[in-house]
Amino acid sequence: MTPIKFILRYTVVPLMAIIAVVSWALFHSSAEIDARQYAALSAAYASFPVPLRRDVADAMKSGKLHKWDYSSLVRESLDDGVVLDWPQQQTADVAQERARLAALVRADRF
Template sequence: MSPVKFVLSYTAVPLMAIVTVVTWASLHASAEIDARQYASLSTSYASFPAGLRHDIADALKSGMLSKSDYSSLVRESLDDDVVLDWPAGNTVDVARERAKLLALVRADRFR
């Protein structure tokens, strides 16, 4: 086996596979959450402790919540003994549900 073939077979290909998986995982985690997840946060927002409401406001500074933000917020809500309940209705409009949550956060800021 030539040195070039060895390098390509045993280092370049596995390295490219690792780079591809890491890139895909980071793009997947930074994607926006869906409408049901926004609705679950907005329906339970009033029962959240002040610290969790503050963390939601911080996460929404970019105007949307990513999947990694949402998973962190869910873990924090469970630590605070608050269970998120997904709405029974069919919520499919992400923009509308995001606007509801943003309105709650803004109204909470001015209290």
């Protein structure tokens, strides 16, 4: 086996596979949350403690919530004893639910 074949077989191909998986995971977790998740945050926002409300406001500074922000907020809400419940009816309009949460955050200025 030549050194070039050895390098290609045992280092470059596995390294490229690792890079592909990591880039897919980063792209997937940076996507925006869906309307049901915005609706769940909006419905439970009034029962959030003040530090969690601040964290929601900080996460909404860009105008959108990403999946990693949402997972952090859900973990924090569970630590604070607040359970997020998705709405019974299907909410398909992400922009409308995002606007509703943004309105709650703006009305609750600290």
